[in-house]
Amino acid sequence: MTDDFTSDTEIEVRGLNLWYGTNHALHDISIDIPKNSVTAFIGPSGCGKSTFLRCLNRMNDLIPNCRIEGNVNINGEDIYSKAVDVVDLRKKVGMVFQKPNPFPMSIHDNVAYGPRIHGAPRKEIDGIVEYALRSGALWDEVSGRLNTSALDLSGGQQQRLCIARTLAVKPEVILFDEPCSALDPISTNKIEDLILELKKQYTIVIVTHNMQQAARISDYTAFFLLGDLIEFGRTEQIFESPQKRETEDYITGRFG
């Protein structure tokens, strides 16, 4: 499945199964997600994309009755090991959600929040905030109003703020769960450009319903169906010459 991959692996998943109570939602998933690239998870509603994404930073730990078996190694570390501190893990593996969720505080404090709780020295905070807002492609729009409420930003700006907030703690991986589904086309475009820029430094995984978006921005695509990973490969291959009938049916719009 991964023979032709030239990049190094960042996330290695082996035999991952997940149950919500008696609902066996993910079946024996194995995948190698390469470093410094964009990997898209696609598939019809309810196929397990978001569930699988959440396995990559243990967000499913918060869900009662959720049981996971299998291995997830990120940069060689078994993230389900008892020794792992989930707060540190989520610093290393950041997440951006469907709906922008800035904290009800200033733009500056939203970005400073993570570095502060992780103990960044006070004199470094402003520099980190500027760095993260620049990297989140938001600095030019907000540099004159850092102390105003983040809730006054537009939806697209709020989403870039959430990305900046994630970048402020210097993650290795950023997980995006449908980050553009609440945004207009112009804001979507900005987020897509930003993701393409960010992959130079970070490993990106994105769940998207939008196949054009997957085709535009991802290097690799994984197609899920009913809790199974049906096919994973380079995005051009998945879209132009899928190996599995189910992938082809989905890509060509025959179902889903």
Ligand SMILES: Nc1ncnc2c1ncn2[C@@H]1O[C@H](COP(=O)(O)OP(=O)(O)OP(=O)(O)O)[C@@H](O)[C@H]1O
């Ligand atoms: N918190 C939860 N508790 C119980 N079952 C859940 C939970 N979240 C998801 N599920 C179930 O797990 C399965 C996979 O859902 P998931 O949301 O991961 O799919 P998805 O492909 O991301 O769907 P969508 O594209 O609609 O967001 C579904 O059967 C869903 O009902």
